[in-house]
Amino acid sequence: MCVIISLTEENYLKAIYTLSHLFEESEVSTNQISDHLNNKAATVTDMLKRLAEKKLIHYIPYQGVKLTEKGRQTAIKVIRKHRLWEVFLVDKLQFKWDEVHEIAEQLEHINSDELIQRLDKFLGKPKFDPHGDPIPDANGLLNIVKALPLNQHKAKGNFTFVGVCEHSKTFLQHLTSIGLKIGDVIKVEEVNEFDNSFKVKINKNNSQFFSNKVASSILVEVKK
Amino acid sequence: MCVIISLTEENYLKAIYTLSHLFEESEVSTNQISDHLNNKAATVTDMLKRLAEKKLIHYIPYQGVKLTEKGRQTAIKVIRKHRLWEVFLVDKLQFKWDEVHEIAEQLEHINSDELIQRLDKFLGKPKFDPHGDPIPDANGLLNIVKALPLNQHKAKGNFTFVGVCEHSKTFLQHLTSIGLKIGDVIKVEEVNEFDNSFKVKINKNNSQFFSNKVASSILVEVKK
DNA sequence: GGTATAATTTAGACTAGTCTAAAAATTTGT
DNA sequence: ACAAATTTTTAGACTAGTCTAAATTATACC
Ligand SMILES: [Mn+2]
Ligand SMILES: [Mn+2]
Ligand SMILES: [Mn+2]
Ligand SMILES: [Mn+2]
Numbered sequence: 001m002c003v004i005i006s007l008t009e010e011n012y013l014k015a016i017y018t019l020s021h022l023f024e025e026s027e028v029s030t031n032q033i034s035d036h037l038n039n040k041a042a043t044v045t046d047m048l049k050r051l052a053e054k055k056l057i058h059y060i061p062y063q064g065v066k067l068t069e070k071g072r073q074t075a076i077k078v079i080r081k082h083r084l085w086e087v088f089l090v091d092k093l094q095f096k097w098d099e100v101h102e103i104a105e106q107l108e109h110i111n112s113d114e115l116i117q118r119l120d121k122f123l124g125k126p127k128f129d130p131h132g133d134p135i136p137d138a139n140g141l142l143n144i145v146k147a148l149p150l151n152q153h154k155a156k157g158n159f160t161f162v163g164v165c166e167h168s169k170t171f172l173q174h175l176t177s178i179g180l181k182i183g184d185v186i187k188v189e190e191v192n193e194f195d196n197s198f199k200v201k202i203n204k205n206n207s208q209f210f211s212n213k214v215a216s217s218i219l220v221e222v223k224k
Numbered sequence: 225m226c227v228i229i230s231l232t233e234e235n236y237l238k239a240i241y242t243l244s245h246l247f248e249e250s251e252v253s254t255n256q257i258s259d260h261l262n263n264k265a266a267t268v269t270d271m272l273k274r275l276a277e278k279k280l281i282h283y284i285p286y287q288g289v290k291l292t293e294k295g296r297q298t299a300i301k302v303i304r305k306h307r308l309w310e311v312f313l314v315d316k317l318q319f320k321w322d323e324v325h326e327i328a329e330q331l332e333h334i335n336s337d338e339l340i341q342r343l344d345k346f347l348g349k350p351k352f353d354p355h356g357d358p359i360p361d362a363n364g365l366l367n368i369v370k371a372l373p374l375n376q377h378k379a380k381g382n383f384t385f386v387g388v389c390e391h392s393k394t395f396l397q398h399l400t401s402i403g404l405k406i407g408d409v410i411k412v413e414e415v416n417e418f419d420n421s422f423k424v425k426i427n428k429n430n431s432q433f434f435s436n437k438v439a440s441s442i443l444v445e446v447k448k
Numbered sequence: 449g450g451t452a453t454a455a456t457t458t459a460g461a462c463t464a465g466t467c468t469a470a471a472a473a474t475t476t477g478t
Numbered sequence: 479a480c481a482a483a484t485t486t487t488t489a490g491a492c493t494a495g496t497c498t499a500a501a502t503t504a505t506a507c508c
Pocket of ligand 1: 082086100101104
């Protein structure tokens with residue numbers, strides 16, 4: 001009970017959580033973590049030993065790591081805080097969706113359960129952050145997003161834009177510049193076999209093209 | 225330009241700023257800082273050398289320290305953030321005034337000028353925090369509070385309660401329990417020479433007594 | 449003015465978190 | 479199956495921030 005978890009340790013746990021879901025594998029490797037956090041592999045190994053010591057991860061040398069239940073809960077809580085603060089920044093302070101990630105990276109480490117509970121209520125208990133990512137609830141339960149990237153639905157029809165799988169500032173700004181935001185309806189008029197580009201209409205406006213790169217980075221659901 | 229100032233360094237600068245104003249002396253001693261931050265004097269000496277190296281303080285061994293202009297600006301900015309976040313916590317999240325200090329101690333280190341500017345606007349550019357302390361403006365200018373503790377006005381009459389000079393949780397809770405909040409009118413009906421206690425009415429309610437300890441910890445202005 | 453006391457600094461050590469270089473283990477390819 | 483390539487760990491070093499104990503400087507008092 002009540003082991004203190006440092007900011008650095010929180011970031012490692014979050015990285016392990018994210019990577020294990022990114023690659024659909026339960027074991028995460030040392031190099032994956034070192035790439036993700038821009039640290040050297042030797043540094044990661046040191047930290048993995050400390051996290052294992054604290055019972056936050058299962059670690060077998062050379063075999064990779066996975067989170068313990070305690071580690072998972074800690075990671076989820078950091079993600080909950082990150083996403084709630086992003087909602088605050090966009091909804092209450094009128095930041096753009098491409099401006100909030102760096103600030104949320106700092107705010108996610110503020111330690112106060114009461115604060116998060118009240119912030120959640122103040123924001124109207126949102127279910128999704130400004131990028132369409134689901135916000136874990138107070139018990140650590142997370143809606144799994146069943147949406148797929150647009151390019152995996154190789155069919156004409158109407159889709160709803162529900163999130164991004166690429167979070168870079170430049171990509172988010174690009175979506176803004178083509179006038180696409182969460183909740184918009186995308187009508188696929190043609191799928192171009194040659195380069196896998198998509199001819200689409202956004203909310204019944206004029207037609208435009210999505211490159212395969214764009215189509216593979218936006219998550220959509222079939223419109224009901 | 226653009227020297228990175230760590231969270232720890234920010235706390236030292238804030239401590240030096242606070243202590244120099246608390247004792248009305250420009251030079252702050254090593255022991256004062258070590259008491260204030262609950263660090264050992266040797267630790268403080270180490271840090272003072274680092275802060276001097278970064279041109280944030282003027283430091284002459286054995287003589288005490290004072291802030292440079294750059295150090296003062298940094299300290300003021302941290303105080304501005306602390307007090308703005310306290311306003312946010314009380315006004316927007318409905319925290320009580322005795323619950324916000326610890327959380328603001330964390331939030332004051334979040335580093336984003338844009339965030340503070342937008343938070344300030346969102347809160348309606350408040351001039352005072354929930355404890356009546358003035359909030360420095362974006363240029364680092366601070367209204368000096370000219371209010372005195374009630375016990376220094378040894379006279380009957382009407383006063384306005386504008387702030388506290390004691391910030392402990394128990395004291396703030398005590399004021400709440402006797403029904404006193406910022407802005408209330410305090411009518412002094414008697415000053416008791418024997419123990420320097422005060423017979424007062426708050427907002428024309430029933431009379432009660434303030435001990436000298438209470439009277440010396442609340443800041444009031446003569447009611448206009 | 450000289451000594452006792454208090455304040456401050458120095459010296460040396462420790463932890464968390466990082467690095468580079470080298471060693472060891474694992475995986476890959478023939 | 480074994481050598482080469484890759485991954486991971488170990489060893490040793492560094493910085494920031496902290497400590498204790500000892501040395502030094504300042505101050506207070508007679
Ligand atoms: Mn983010
Ligand atoms: Mn997000
Ligand atoms: Mn405070
Ligand atoms: Mn305050």
